[in-house]
Amino acid sequence: MDWETLNSTECVNILNADTRRGLSDREAQKRLKKNGKNELIPPKKKNLLLRFLSQFSDFMVIILLIAAAISFVTSYLQQDADYIDSIIILVIVVLNAFIGLVQESRAEKAIEALKKMSSPHACVLRGGKLRNIPASDLVTGDLVQLKSGDMVPADIRLLESHDLRCEESALTGESLPVEKNAAQRCPAGTALGDRKNMLFSSSVLTAGNGTGVVVATGMDTQVGKIAGMLSAQEAPKTPLQLKLAQTGRWLGLGALAICAVIFVMGLLQRVLPLDMFLISISLAVAAIPEGLPAVVTIVLAAGVKRMAAKKGIVRHMPAVETLGSASVICSDKTGTLTQNRMTVTELWTASGTAGISSADGQRVLALSALCNNSTQQNGHYLGEPTETALAEACRTDKSELDRQYPRVMEIAFSSSRKMMTTVHRLPDGRFRIISKGAPDVLLGRCQHTGVTAQAARKNEEMARRALRVIGVAVRDVANLPPRREDCEQGLSLLGLVGMIDPPRPGVKEAVETCKQAGIRPVMITGDHQATASAIAGELGILTERSAAITGKELDALPQQELEKRIYDYTVFARVSPEHKVRIVKAFQARGEVVAMTGDGVNDAPALKSADIGCAMGRGGTDVAKEAADLILADDNFTTIVAAVKEGRGIYDNIKKTIHFLLSCNIGEILTVFVGFLLGLPTPLLAIQLLWVNLVTDSLPALALGVEPIEWDIMKRSPAKKGESVFAGGMGYSILVEGCLIGSLSLLAFTIGRLFFDTAPANPIVGRTMAFAVLSLAQVAHTFNMRSRGREGKAAESRATRRSRLGAAAAICIALQSMVIIFPPLAAIFKVMPLSFGQWAIVAGLSLLPLLLGEVERRWNRRKRVDSVKQQARWQRYKKPR
Numbered sequence: 039m040d041w042e043t044l045n046s047t048e049c050v051n052i053l054n055a056d057t058r059r060g061l062s063d064r065e066a067q068k069r070l071k072k073n074g075k076n077e078l079i080p081p082k083k084k085n086l087l088l089r090f091l092s093q094f095s096d097f098m099v100i101i102l103l104i105a106a107a108i109s110f111v112t113s114y115l116q117q118d119a120d121y122i123d124s125i126i127i128l129v130i131v132v133l134n135a136f137i138g139l140v141q142e143s144r145a146e147k148a149i150e151a152l153k154k155m156s157s158p159h160a161c162v163l164r165g166g167k168l169r170n171i172p173a174s175d176l177v178t179g180d181l182v183q184l185k186s187g188d189m190v191p192a193d194i195r196l197l198e199s200h201d202l203r204c205e206e207s208a209l210t211g212e213s214l215p216v217e218k219n220a221a222q223r224c225p226a227g228t229a230l231g232d233r234k235n236m237l238f239s240s241s242v243l244t245a246g247n248g249t250g251v252v253v254a255t256g257m258d259t260q261v262g263k264i265a266g267m268l269s270a271q272e273a274p275k276t277p278l279q280l281k282l283a284q285t286g287r288w289l290g291l292g293a294l295a296i297c298a299v300i301f302v303m304g305l306l307q308r309v310l311p312l313d314m315f316l317i318s319i320s321l322a323v324a325a326i327p328e329g330l331p332a333v334v335t336i337v338l339a340a341g342v343k344r345m346a347a348k349k350g351i352v353r354h355m356p357a358v359e360t361l362g363s364a365s366v367i368c369s370d371k372t373g374t375l376t377q378n379r380m381t382v383t384e385l386w387t388a389s390g391t392a393g394i395s396s397a398d399g400q401r402v403l404a405l406s407a408l409c410n411n412s413t414q415q416n417g418h419y420l421g422e423p424t425e426t427a428l429a430e431a432c433r434t435d436k437s438e439l440d441r442q443y444p445r446v447m448e449i450a451f452s453s454s455r456k457m458m459t460t461v462h463r464l465p466d467g468r469f470r471i472i473s474k475g476a477p478d479v480l481l482g483r484c485q486h487t488g489v490t491a492q493a494a495r496k497n498e499e500m501a502r503r504a505l506r507v508i509g510v511a512v513r514d515v516a517n518l519p520p521r522r523e524d525c526e527q528g529l530s531l532l533g534l535v536g537m538i539d540p541p542r543p544g545v546k547e548a549v550e551t552c553k554q555a556g557i558r559p560v561m562i563t564g565d566h567q568a569t570a571s572a573i574a575g576e577l578g579i580l581t582e583r584s585a586a587i588t589g590k591e592l593d594a595l596p597q598q599e600l601e602k603r604i605y606d607y608t609v610f611a612r613v614s615p616e617h618k619v620r621i622v623k624a625f626q627a628r629g630e631v632v633a634m635t636g637d638g639v640n641d642a643p644a645l646k647s648a649d650i651g652c653a654m655g656r657g658g659t660d661v662a663k664e665a666a667d668l669i670l671a672d673d674n675f676t677t678i679v680a681a682v683k684e685g686r687g688i689y690d691n692i693k694k695t696i697h698f699l700l701s702c703n704i705g706e707i708l709t710v711f712v713g714f715l716l717g718l719p720t721p722l723l724a725i726q727l728l729w730v731n732l733v734t735d736s737l738p739a740l741a742l743g744v745e746p747i748e749w750d751i752m753k754r755s756p757a758k759k760g761e762s763v764f765a766g767g768m769g770y771s772i773l774v775e776g777c778l779i780g781s782l783s784l785l786a787f788t789i790g791r792l793f794f795d796t797a798p799a800n801p802i803v804g805r806t807m808a809f810a811v812l813s814l815a816q817v818a819h820t821f822n823m824r825s826r827g828r829e830g831k832a833a834e835s836r837a838t839r840r841s842r843l844g845a846a847a848a849i850c851i852a853l854q855s856m857v858i859i860f861p862p863l864a865a866i867f868k869v870m871p872l873s874f875g876q877w878a879i880v881a882g883l884s885l886l887p888l889l890l891g892e893v894e895r896r897w898n899r900r901k902r903v904d905s906v907k908q909q910a911r912w913q914r915y916k917k918p919r
């Protein structure tokens with residue numbers, strides 16, 4: 039149907055829509071059943087088998103498969119018919135691929151759930167009531183209200199439009215917004231981009247507001263017809279994941295190089311080539327941390343889920359890592375730091391301060407209720423809190439006022455303009471122009487009289503008491519000015535309305551947490567400087583060491599100068615969304631990692647340029663949500679701080695896992711490599727190495743990854759931008775601990791071989807002891823990773839920590855013992871049951887890393903206490919930044 043060629047009444051009739059009450063719930067249900075959900079059907083996913091096979095495309099897994107093949111060929115050539123090695127390798131690789139597949143599906147599900155949570159909603163008239171419903175429930179014939187910042191939820195024929203502009207680049211490729219007009223009718227064959235009376239799904243409203251009737255949903259929309267656009271979205275890899283994949287590849291290549299060297303050296307020493315092959319391959323297997331990518335993905339996915347439970351919805355995985363290093367949080371005031379529950383408490387009129395219920399006061403409020411887009415439902419007003427507060431304070435019903443003074447025109451409010459204007463027809467045929475907005479802006483449009491000067495003073499005084507002040511001005515005219523913008527000139531100021539908006543509970547504490555965590559909280563607001571400063575002072579954002587600056591002053595400051603002085607300010611008042619980008623850039627130029635909140639269409643550039651863009655889940659526009667990395671489901675500042683804490687926790691746990699796995703791998707390499715250099719028979723066989731690597735390593739690594747957050751995580755400074763995961767001495771620790779584990783298992787091997795093996799050329803007891811020590815020492819080493827936990831007061835979290843890590847350790851110990859004690863398994867793994875004395879030696883050696891770790895921890899704690907004391911002394915002299 040060519041809806042653009044019909045007039046609006048024809049469209050409404052064809053669709054059986056009702057412009058007064060909207061569709062009934064029953065009718066909507068019926069249509070939903072018939073036409074299906076308003077969703078684009080994504081292309082089919084790869085089937086399970088293909089996804090399973092794709093697990094084997096990993097570089098590390100390929101090396102393992104090569105190892106299996108070589109082991110198979112070796113057994114075959116040796117004609118020992120002992121294929122068990124290669125079978126075990128295969129079983130372990132398949133098991134690993136299976137775990138990978140399960141994890142991948144889990145991560146995908148988590149991402150899908152996230153997508154659902156941030157899916158757009160639509161404001162629709164159903165059964166006579168305005169409702170906010172998921173866009174997927176829209177049906178043809180629904181009446182939809184749209185405003186600037188909304189994503190168009192379906193194909194819509196406009197019925198009414200005010201100043202409407204729409205960006206349709208998703209469909210037409212044209213990035214400049216086009217004007218839309220409900221009154222226009224298009225001839226048949228008009229190109230998509232020129233259909234002025236239509237809105238198309240997936241485009242974005244950049245200005246104005248309007249209503250329209252849904253004409254097509256789901257795959258019937260224009261965007262649904264462009265099938266190629268629907269590519270399944272993959273979760274982007276985080277910088278850390280990319281870096282790890284790269285490190286993994288380098289480790290793999292390095293291992294292959296070592297293998298080649300050893301192989302050649304072995305040949306020179308006249309060792310059998312096939313034996314050399316096995317040693318080399320077992321070494322390669324030991325060198326590669328196969329479990330790492332899987333564990334990192336699990337840790338990230340689990341963290342994202344935890345964040346969602348705390349109302350922080352992550353849209354891009356990389357944001358999780360960046361969150362952990364956030365060092366500046368720039369937050370809007372209204373609704374994020376404050377409750378956005380406005381109540382009118384004070385009124386000033388040109389005739390002097392007037393009570394809210396006085397006749398003068400009510401006249402100002404009635405005008406503000408007319409120049410107002412809130413709607414009445416069940417005796418309450420819905421809409422912008424500033425506007426509902428004004429309508430509620432007015433004793434006359436808004437609908438009654440609207441009937442008496444019908445609106446003929448509107449110039450919409452925007453955060454940049456900070457005012458709005460409506461034009462109403464008076465009973466005598468003339469027009470009344472009503473403007474309301476920030477007094478400092480409004481006064482510039484008013485005729486200058488004694489009242490304006492008085493009003494400016496009163497505005498300052500009210501703002502200093504943390505009141506949000508709205509000015510109301512009017513002008514009656516016989517004929518409307520030819521240009522719209524001329525309506526907003528020569529107005530007469532009638533009064534100022536003051537309203538309170540109390541801080542959100544918990545914000546003050548969250549600000550304090552930020553400060554302790556080395557994060558700078560900054561307030562950015564469209565509100566008056568005095569109002570902003572009063573609230574910022576109350577919350578602890580503005581202190582005697584920092585200052586407030588206005589958008590106007592910012593305009594006078596060149597960017598370079600702003601960068602230099604950026605640390606002087608913690609409050610930016612009367613700013614427009616455009617200023618936010620400058621503030622982000624200035625902080626970034628000083629090396630800070632910036633989180634920035636935003637809700638409007640114009641906030642999108644700032645959200646994109648910030649390191650972490652945070653959009654408001656409730657009050658935010660679809661455009662802001664699309665541009666953001668994190669959506670705050672409750673629009674709350676404390677949620678950002680909680681998300682930063684989670685982000686730090688996740689990064690910390692990933693670091694622990696990397697630390698653990700790499701130190702274990704180094705231990706394994708050293709055991710085999712040094713054993714070989716010393717001319718000993720290989721201390722560990724390929725399947726033993728694989729077992730330790732893929733089975734007994736993985737569980738503790740996983741447990742470490744999901745550890746509760748350390749109690750002092752928000753008392754540390756943020757990680758530096760681009761800092762390596764190995765920073766802070768971690769690389770050194772990995773090396774030292776790896777050497778320790780390697781030496782211990784070599785020692786066990788030597789003891790077993792020299793004292794217990796009857797045939798040292800085939801050191802089965804030595805290998806069994808080395809195998810046991812390698813695996814058990816690693817289990818003990820896990821407990822070294824939770825270095826700071828003991829110091830904290832978080833007894834409760836310690837209990838869970840103990841139980842998780844404890845369970846992982848217990849399972850590993852049981853598995854490892856079973857392999858050695860249970861004869862059929864012992865035969866497969868080429869080990870033998872140990873005597874009591876041998877077990878005692880194994881236990882003693884395995885516990886050593888834990889003992890040494892404890893000594894190191896105590897030593898570090900002492901050092902830390904000293905340095906904290908020193909820092910405190912230094913802080914007293916340090917000048918504020």
Ligand code: ATP
Pocket residue numbers: 369370371372373422424425451452453454456457458474475476477506507508562563564565566
């Ligand atoms: P924040 O940026 O922290 O959310 P804000 O809500 O005060 O702060 P804006 O919404 O940009 O920022 O509002 C800026 C100013 O515009 C307000 O201080 C107020 O004076 C005025 N204002 C706000 N809402 C309206 C409205 N609906 N109509 C007219 N003026 C308004």
